[in-house]
Amino acid sequence: QDISLMGFENPGVSEFQRPSLTTIASPLRDMADKAVEIVLRGRCGPLEKVRMNAQLIERNSVRTL
Numbered sequence: 001q002d003i004s005l006m007g008f009e010n011p012g013v014s015e016f017q018r019p020s021l022t023t024i025a026s027p028l029r030d031m032a033d034k035a036v037e038i039v040l041r042g043r044c045g046p047l048e049k050v051r052m053n054a055q056l057i058e059r060n061s062v063r064t065l
Contacts, residue, residue, distance in 0.1 A: 004062035019060035026054050 007014055010025035030052055038048075 006062060010057055014057075014059065017061075022059045022062045023057050024054050025057055027052050 005021065007021045007023040008026075009028075010023040014021040014023050034050055034052075
């Protein structure tokens with residue numbers, strides 16, 4: 001009750017644990033698609049910064065302390 005706990009990548013069991021685990025979910029499919037696009041394009045272009053939004057999935061393992 002005195003700590004908050006978070007996970008990463010939203011494993012399937014997170015929802016069923018007690019208390020259910022708050023997690024951050026990355027857009028893995030979008031990340032893979034972008035990686036393939038960059039590889040297929042080759043190393044001819046300049047470096048680029050790619051940002052993708054992660055999703056916070058709030059469950060019962062965090063609270064205001």
